[in-house]
Amino acid sequence: MKNKKIFLAEQDIPKQWYNLVADLPEAPAPPLGPDGKPVTPDMLASVFPMNLIEQEMSTQRWIDIPEEVLEILYRWRPAPLRRAVYLEEYLKTPARIYYKDESTSPPGSHKPNTAVPQAWYNKKFGIEKLTTETGAGQWGSALSFACDIVGLECKVYMVRISFDQKPLRKIMMRLWGGNCVASPSEETSFGREILRKMPDTPGSLGIAISEAIEDAVSDKTGKTRYALGSVLNHVMLHQTIIGLEAKKQLKLAGEKQPDIIIGCAGGGSNFAGLSFPFVCDKINGADITIIPTEPTACPTLTRGPFKYDCGDMACKTPLLAMFTLGHSFVPPPIHAGGLRYHGMAPLVSHAVKEGLLEPRAYDQVKCYESALLWAKTEGAICAPETSHAIACAIEEAEKAKEEGKEKVILFNYSGHGLMDLSGYESFLDGKLTRYSLSEEELKKSLESIKDLPEVGT
Amino acid sequence: MKNKKIFLAEQDIPKQWYNLVADLPEAPAPPLGPDGKPVTPDMLASVFPMNLIEQEMSTQRWIDIPEEVLEILYRWRPAPLRRAVYLEEYLKTPARIYYKDESTSPPGSHKPNTAVPQAWYNKKFGIEKLTTETGAGQWGSALSFACDIVGLECKVYMVRISFDQKPLRKIMMRLWGGNCVASPSEETSFGREILRKMPDTPGSLGIAISEAIEDAVSDKTGKTRYALGSVLNHVMLHQTIIGLEAKKQLKLAGEKQPDIIIGCAGGGSNFAGLSFPFVCDKINGADITIIPTEPTACPTLTRGPFKYDCGDMACKTPLLAMFTLGHSFVPPPIHAGGLRYHGMAPLVSHAVKEGLLEPRAYDQVKCYESALLWAKTEGAICAPETSHAIACAIEEAEKAKEEGKEKVILFNYSGHGLMDLSGYESFLDGKLTRYSLSEEELKKSLESIKDLPEVGT
Numbered sequence: 001m002k003n004k005k006i007f008l009a010e011q012d013i014p015k016q017w018y019n020l021v022a023d024l025p026e027a028p029a030p031p032l033g034p035d036g037k038p039v040t041p042d043m044l045a046s047v048f049p050m051n052l053i054e055q056e057m058s059t060q061r062w063i064d065i066p067e068e069v070l071e072i073l074y075r076w077r078p079a080p081l082r083r084a085v086y087l088e089e090y091l092k093t094p095a096r097i098y099y100k101d102e103s104t105s106p107p108g109s110h111k112p113n114t115a116v117p118q119a120w121y122n123k124k125f126g127i128e129k130l131t132t133e134t135g136a137g138q139w140g141s142a143l144s145f146a147c148d149i150v151g152l153e154c155k156v157y158m159v160r161i162s163f164d165q166k167p168l169r170k171i172m173m174r175l176w177g178g179n180c181v182a183s184p185s186e187e188t189s190f191g192r193e194i195l196r197k198m199p200d201t202p203g204s205l206g207i208a209i210s211e212a213i214e215d216a217v218s219d220k221t222g223k224t225r226y227a228l229g230s231v232l233n234h235v236m237l238h239q240t241i242i243g244l245e246a247k248k249q250l251k252l253a254g255e256k257q258p259d260i261i262i263g264c265a266g267g268g269s270n271f272a273g274l275s276f277p278f279v280c281d282k283i284n285g286a287d288i289t290i291i292p293t294e295p296t297a298c299p300t301l302t303r304g305p306f307k308y309d310c311g312d313m314a315c316k317t318p319l320l321a322m323f324t325l326g327h328s329f330v331p332p333p334i335h336a337g338g339l340r341y342h343g344m345a346p347l348v349s350h351a352v353k354e355g356l357l358e359p360r361a362y363d364q365v366k367c368y369e370s371a372l373l374w375a376k377t378e379g380a381i382c383a384p385e386t387s388h389a390i391a392c393a394i395e396e397a398e399k400a401k402e403e404g405k406e407k408v409i410l411f412n413y414s415g416h417g418l419m420d421l422s423g424y425e426s427f428l429d430g431k432l433t434r435y436s437l438s439e440e441e442l443k444k445s446l447e448s449i450k451d452l453p454e455v456g457t
Numbered sequence: 458m459k460n461k462k463i464f465l466a467e468q469d470i471p472k473q474w475y476n477l478v479a480d481l482p483e484a485p486a487p488p489l490g491p492d493g494k495p496v497t498p499d500m501l502a503s504v505f506p507m508n509l510i511e512q513e514m515s516t517q518r519w520i521d522i523p524e525e526v527l528e529i530l531y532r533w534r535p536a537p538l539r540r541a542v543y544l545e546e547y548l549k550t551p552a553r554i555y556y557k558d559e560s561t562s563p564p565g566s567h568k569p570n571t572a573v574p575q576a577w578y579n580k581k582f583g584i585e586k587l588t589t590e591t592g593a594g595q596w597g598s599a600l601s602f603a604c605d606i607v608g609l610e611c612k613v614y615m616v617r618i619s620f621d622q623k624p625l626r627k628i629m630m631r632l633w634g635g636n637c638v639a640s641p642s643e644e645t646s647f648g649r650e651i652l653r654k655m656p657d658t659p660g661s662l663g664i665a666i667s668e669a670i671e672d673a674v675s676d677k678t679g680k681t682r683y684a685l686g687s688v689l690n691h692v693m694l695h696q697t698i699i700g701l702e703a704k705k706q707l708k709l710a711g712e713k714q715p716d717i718i719i720g721c722a723g724g725g726s727n728f729a730g731l732s733f734p735f736v737c738d739k740i741n742g743a744d745i746t747i748i749p750t751e752p753t754a755c756p757t758l759t760r761g762p763f764k765y766d767c768g769d770m771a772c773k774t775p776l777l778a779m780f781t782l783g784h785s786f787v788p789p790p791i792h793a794g795g796l797r798y799h800g801m802a803p804l805v806s807h808a809v810k811e812g813l814l815e816p817r818a819y820d821q822v823k824c825y826e827s828a829l830l831w832a833k834t835e836g837a838i839c840a841p842e843t844s845h846a847i848a849c850a851i852e853e854a855e856k857a858k859e860e861g862k863e864k865v866i867l868f869n870y871s872g873h874g875l876m877d878l879s880g881y882e883s884f885l886d887g888k889l890t891r892y893s894l895s896e897e898e899l900k901k902s903l904e905s906i907k908d909l910p911e912v913g914t
Contacts, residue, residue, distance in 0.1 A: 004531055005462045074461055075543065086532065093836070104561075106836035108875070132629040148833055171878040174885055175832055375632055376605055379532040379563035418875045421628040428631055 004085055008078035014244035015065055017237045020276045020347055022061035023283050028350040029321035029455045032308060039318045046217045047226045049125035052118065055234040061235065072116045072149055074382025077103045081249035086377040095400035097393055099413040100246045100274055109415030110270045111142030111229055112236035118227045119146035128223040129153035131215040134210030136162050136337040137169025139229035144178025157183035157211045160203035168419045183208040190214050206313020213316060230267025231311060231345045246410060247277055255408050257286060260396050262411035264388035265292035266338045268345030274315040274412040279356050292348060292359045294389040297435035298331040299358035300324060300344045301352055303442060308453045309343055321350040321455040328448035332435040334364050335423030336384040362391045363434040368427035370394050383415035384423050461542055463706040465535035471701035472522055474694045477733045477804055479518035480740050486778035486912045488764060496775045503674045504683050506582035509575065511690040520694065529573045529606055531563045538706035543834040553848055555869040557703045557731055566872030567727045568599030568686055575684045576603035585680040586610035588672040590665030593619050593794040594626025596686035601635025614640035614668045617660035626877045640665040647671050663770020670773060676796035687724025688768060688802045696730025703867060704734055705882040712865050714743060717853050719868035721845035722749035723795045725802030731869040736813050742759065747766035749805060749816045750845040754892035755788040757781060757801045758809055758816035760899060765910045766800055778912040779806040785905035791893040792822050792880030793841040819848045820891040825884035827851050840872035841880050
């Protein structure tokens, strides 16, 4: 009998996070402040607690996971590694397809892997309230969950159009004590300004980030901070528990090493979480193909330039060295909301630049076709973001069949799609567009960053 | 460290189902046909395939699970047994609370444990299409899933009000190839008749059952049958895999025997699945308290009489010996749709009658309070049905604290609540009613069965 689920005992959970920065051949370019110089810890102190700022800037290879953080993660971790035997049989591939199942967390995705430590470090630093933004609500619900357990207040600015159209994750946030408001809101001066100018705006992540940061930094008691669910180094760090667990589990399954590693990449965190511990092996000579996958509608890594750009649309964040489509880029309304980000985590971007990763883009129709095949073979219903990893896994399994090679494929099953069933409905109705960014649109959106500095100059 | 998750290796999955009928001190009263005599296998042959009819009437203690059925169940089974350590800590109870996590199946509940073998046995019997009814969609999505994998057509008659108000499970069914229509429909003569008389009816399970059965028996090719998700003996049988797995896992956790076993009971299948293998121990002398829990709004076991009654509202089924509120009973609109059935599985009813079970009823406000405490301690969001088991587990854990006893509590976590978040919203808004059936309503609803035969006369 083939072993389909590989569990790790609780005592075998990784006790440290892995920091890729320690092993990169070249140091990544630092974030720049408004003065064009690298940001210092003090400049971030009103936004993040100092213990997380230290992690953000750390070059230490291994960072201990606090025992109390592990105790919270045990609610769903170690997460299962599973083998997609039914898909393999359907494809008649000699490849062995493994996936790390991050859909088993209470909010249903990998997001709480960083929400929990972020809430815990803030609490330890004496913070009483966290603010954040959310689009479809994945991150907002993960942070609400983490704050509820740790004992922090949580305020979530949710992009208005999602707030109105996606009631389910809003209920999840509320259930875990999160205070979720539609953005733009009347609660910040930036929100009020936008509402005065554009009373009917559907909102945007850019606006919501600006409101969440304003809420945090304007609290005169100093007890409020802001939390971000992707992009930053400390977020990638917290997610490496995924790859570290997967490594142990692959050994239990009798595999020496994966040949191909795949993760979908929006801001980059679930991809980094699975892949970074293996990127380390690749730096040390292992022969592994590591593929971040993204939508053709938002092809940051496959078509954007590597440049300094702002993390948000309003340009309130430091400049980050990353692949970007320009901070003014408004992606088409694809269902994979978590992959609609204009930029990419600086660490993921840097690894692409160094030739360690081989990004690919897929259109959403191909992704939903893959998701449907997944549901009809493996049974589970994946998130639209995750379908971008499955599309690539299927492509690679078919290639292995053509080549007659017994390859080991590992991908990250970043979340379930039970809150995103309407996307499946549109697909089954034949209503989905194969969006692909045109040269003209790309050129236009890059206009907004033409005066921003190049990396390394 | 406390062990929070107890996994069973795939090769240790039970290879046989357990049939309680073999061990009951007294034989249960048989179902009666229209002539008042016990039904014969032939009388059911147009509705069910003969291999399932044999299981329905079997008195054999152990029945082999076909290898091909196991191969499908492995997609999510063995299901984890988990220990609710965070809830225990919150309650400061000396009790050890274990729960069998049936929420990990692709459709999110215990239902596919029987949907899969039912689809498989029908396929083996040469059947090409299954029909069924569904309320909120739990059973319809489970049967669609099973038919898709086995290779059967699946037609689901969904109560119109749910069809209109609950789009999510409808999309799940469609995704797995199920053909779901609103009931009453234009597709059956019974449906057309109802639509002519009551064009604006919201529909009912009674109507949907009648349509599904008519669809099955009127197929002149003889290739269509009907499938039921609860109540019947063979459904209870298939669900015993839950309790058989739990027994092995409790041993792995170092527990000799549970003191208290709890499951919510609507038609009775998830409760029977967990408890029947332990009811066997109780019959053989073990000291176990076994508690089916139900809503005070639909208190079949706690307040209904034990009588012969029809399984459906239109009285098209054989008469079943069971606790019942009367087949004309229309329960109030509580969120736990799966517990709104007027009757109870004959085997569960019989075991209550023999004093083997101790039913209890809870109102939905108390249940949602328990569900919220669960989400804030254990993390996960449970189904409204499941909250009726959690309410009882908490009550028993508090009692153990008062008594200072280290009791072992085991309950069935029958499903997740991710498709039922609107109930949580109503609860948080303070809009839920503590429905409790009045004496007058009970008396009135029992009018419909006053002329039906008593059991054992």
